[in-house]
Amino acid sequence: MRNRKNNLRNKLGRGFLKLCPVCGKTKLFDSYVKLKPRCNKCKTNFAKFKTDDGPAYCTIFVVGHIIIPMIVFLESLDNPPPIEFQLTFWPAFTTILSIWLLPKMKGVFLAFQINVRDTSS
Numbered sequence: 001m002r003n004r005k006n007n008l009r010n011k012l013g014r015g016f017l018k019l020c021p022v023c024g025k026t027k028l029f030d031s032y033v034k035l036k037p038r039c040n041k042c043k044t045n046f047a048k049f050k051t052d053d054g055p056a057y058c059t060i061f062v063v064g065h066i067i068i069p070m071i072v073f074l075e076s077l078d079n080p081p082p083i084e085f086q087l088t089f090w091p092a093f094t095t096i097l098s099i100w101l102l103p104k105m106k107g108v109f110l111a112f113q114i115n116v117r118d119t120s121s
């Protein structure tokens, strides 16, 4: 059981780093979020796994839970930043954080699917 948990943790970590979840030696993506058809080292077939909208939903969920408390905290200060600053900073920060996190979430989703397939067979 412990070995299985460590194995899942390793796969999720490799997926988060955008590396092959099985071997960790090759990159997962051909471009921004376009998966390679298979791993060049361990020959794991990535094409049979579909992450669909899951990574986007999780990215929105995580980014929202980071951004909203920060906005609420800043607005609760006695002297919050000017609204002009906030109207430019928060959308830009949200966009950058989402663009950074989306491929990592896709890697995590793929790693989880590969782990489920490995443990079910």
Ligand SMILES: [Zn+2]
Binding pocket: 020, 021, 022, 023, 024, 025, 026, 039, 040, 041, 042, 043, 044
């Ligand atoms: Zn591999």
